[in-house]
Amino acid sequence: MNTAADSAPIPDLPRPPSARGRALILITFVLLYGVACWLPAVHLAGRREAWAGVEVMVMGPWGLRFGQLGWFANLTALIALRCVMTGRTLATIVLTIASIILGLHALWLPGRVIPLGPEEFNEVRVISLSSGYYVWMAALVVPLLAALLLRQTHPRVRSIDL
Numbered sequence: 001m002n003t004a005a006d007s008a009p010i011p012d013l014p015r016p017p018s019a020r021g022r023a024l025i026l027i028t029f030v031l032l033y034g035v036a037c038w039l040p041a042v043h044l045a046g047r048r049e050a051w052a053g054v055e056v057m058v059m060g061p062w063g064l065r066f067g068q069l070g071w072f073a074n075l076t077a078l079i080a081l082r083c084v085m086t087g088r089t090l091a092t093i094v095l096t097i098a099s100i101i102l103g104l105h106a107l108w109l110p111g112r113v114i115p116l117g118p119e120e121f122n123e124v125r126v127i128s129l130s131s132g133y134y135v136w137m138a139a140l141v142v143p144l145l146a147a148l149l150l151r152q153t154h155p156r157v158r159s160i161d162l
Contacts, residue, residue: 016087032139041132053132070106080143096144
């Protein structure tokens with residue numbers, strides 16, 4: 001005997017990407033992120049060489065000292081990457097948008113002085129962002145693109161008909 005509870009819709013069931021899909025997502029993200037770490041990311045006044053992306057990544061958490069939140073996009077991007085791997089597309093979309101917003105906060109850097117230590121002579125002025133920044137931003141978008149593609153190609157199960 002069917003009751004209303006038996007035919008009620010069940011919540012969306014996550015449908016993770018295939019093993020090949022997960023590998024493609026991960027390789028794309030890691031490749032873009034690795035290239036971003038290798039490329040120059042920030043040009044500084046009075047210095048011949050720019051800071052590479054890996055240097056910016058290592059110093060990133062100290063950005064809170066001067067109100068820079070861009071580094072924290074890395075954390076939300078990693079969580080978004082984990083969510084897309086398990087098929088949680090809505091969480092992936094929300095977290096990736098948060099990553100992009102946090103990453104765009106770095107556009108505030110050009111023209112700003114970054115304190116490197118307690119003394120006044122330990123400061124540098126950012127002239128511009130470089131290619132490493134833009135490749136890093138592209139890496140942040142990978143989970144969103146994967147989630148949208150997954151959502152379009154694998155519709156979720158909405159109900160079970162017995």
